[in-house]
Amino acid sequence: MSALAQNYKRKNLSFVKGKGSFLITAKGKKYLDFVQGIAVNSLGHANKKLINAINKQSKKLWHVSNAFKIPEGEKLAGRLVKKTFADSVIFQNSGAEATEAAIKVARRYFYSIGKENKNRIICIKNSFHGRTIAAIHASGSKKMTQGFGPKIPGFDHFNFGDHNKLKKLINKNTAAIMIETVMGEGGIKVVPSWCIKAIRKLCNQKGILLILDEVQCGIGRSGKFFAFEYAKVKPDIVPIAKGIGGGFPIGAVLMTKKVAKAMIPGTHGSTFGGNPLAMAVGNAVLDQINNNLLNNVNKMSNYFITNLEKLKKKYPKLIKEVRGVGLLIGLQLFDDQTFFIKKLMENNLLTIRAAENVVRILPPLNVKKSEIDIALKAINKVCNELN
Numbered sequence: 001m002s003a004l005a006q007n008y009k010r011k012n013l014s015f016v017k018g019k020g021s022f023l024i025t026a027k028g029k030k031y032l033d034f035v036q037g038i039a040v041n042s043l044g045h046a047n048k049k050l051i052n053a054i055n056k057q058s059k060k061l062w063h064v065s066n067a068f069k070i071p072e073g074e075k076l077a078g079r080l081v082k083k084t085f086a087d088s089v090i091f092q093n094s095g096a097e098a099t100e101a102a103i104k105v106a107r108r109y110f111y112s113i114g115k116e117n118k119n120r121i122i123c124i125k126n127s128f129h130g131r132t133i134a135a136i137h138a139s140g141s142k143k144m145t146q147g148f149g150p151k152i153p154g155f156d157h158f159n160f161g162d163h164n165k166l167k168k169l170i171n172k173n174t175a176a177i178m179i180e181t182v183m184g185e186g187g188i189k190v191v192p193s194w195c196i197k198a199i200r201k202l203c204n205q206k207g208i209l210l211i212l213d214e215v216q217c218g219i220g221r222s223g224k225f226f227a228f229e230y231a232k233v234k235p236d237i238v239p240i241a242k243g244i245g246g247g248f249p250i251g252a253v254l255m256t257k258k259v260a261k262a263m264i265p266g267t268h269g270s271t272f273g274g275n276p277l278a279m280a281v282g283n284a285v286l287d288q289i290n291n292n293l294l295n296n297v298n299k300m301s302n303y304f305i306t307n308l309e310k311l312k313k314k315y316p317k318l319i320k321e322v323r324g325v326g327l328l329i330g331l332q333l334f335d336d337q338t339f340f341i342k343k344l345m346e347n348n349l350l351t352i353r354a355a356e357n358v359v360r361i362l363p364p365l366n367v368k369k370s371e372i373d374i375a376l377k378a379i380n381k382v383c384n385e386l387n
């Protein structure tokens with residue numbers, strides 16, 4: 001019996017090391033890892049520059065309180081601001097913390113302008129914003145909130161695509177609309193650019209804020225630094241996490257100066273958030289999220305998706321849809337995907353589930369064509385067996 005609680009249905013498989021796109025077991029068996037810690041190891045395993053950065057910083061200084069200036073954090077925030085819509089950053093340690101901070105910023109902004117009652121957040125039903133008490137209620141998922149009452153008020157929900165309901169939900173107490181630009185856990189559902197644009201317009205008309213959760217789809221995974229760049233909009237608040245740490249836990253909320261002004265001393269904090277060790281790694285990740293890498297994401301994405309579409313044609317009773325953007329790819333099956341994922345694993349390919357029978361495929365952003373070929377071969381083999 002494991003001393004670990006049983007809150008995960010873990011596979012009976014573990015690893016002793018990783019290298020790029022691969023994970024290796026104690027017995028030396030090699031798996032192609034197209035989970036990458038769920039979009040976390042954006043640069044693959046054991047990235048040399050990240051190893052150097054953490055080694056170097058670990059000998060100097062790990063942690064100091066946010067009561068003091070942290071130059072490594074000043075630097076990372078400055079770079080994120082220079083690169084994006086944002087004027088200001090608060091560092092956290094995880095995605096859930098980042099989305100919670102996003103909610104706090106939105107509410108505190110309206111409070112700061114004397115509109116304290118403007119505090120409701122509109123979200124998509126069965127979306128995913130993390131596992132803390134507020135985040136599960138933001139997600140509006142029965143499965144995630146069950147047994148964790150009382151219900152946290154302040155969140156309203158509409159179904160993905162139900163624009164009439166969304167419009168009806170907006171009232172004088174609405175502070176923000178918060179959606180994932182690409183729904184990850186919800187089944188790799190890309191919110192179309194025209195829709196993001198229309199939501200931005202709606203927010204402007206109603207004087208409410210737009211929060212785009214880019215915890216999973218952000219930091220290059222979509223083929224652009226942020227997935228919302230496809231829609232050419234400017235959000236007000238963007239929580240990030242997963243990819244920015246390359247495997248080190250980092251979260252952050254990015255925001256415009258308009259809302260950041262509300263976050264005066266004492267309004268928010270985190271003991272660990274933005275410590276020198278984390279920031280050194282974050283900077284080393286950002287060094288590598290350049291145009292070359294984004295080009296690779298787009299090229300590899302096209303290649304992967306084109307060939308998955310071919311497999312869909314070849315196995316029309318098995319594969320319902322290929323969806324996603326960049327290297328956030330979903331293979332939607334007609335039936336439950338559990339067995340399919342297990343078979344892929346038996347063929348040394350690691351993938352992970354998402355809602356709606358989706359097999360989620362998350363290669364590192366520096367994946368090679370030859371590695372995608374290995375994956376395609378395994379997927380074809382499993383389809384052939386199950387056909």
Ligand SMILES: *Cc1c(COP(=O)(O)O)cnc(C)c1O
Nearest residue numbers: 094095096128129130184215216
């Ligand atoms: C993973 C995820 C989160 C939560 O991140 P944690 O680090 O697990 O707390 C929030 N939002 C989205 C879109 C995610 O994919």
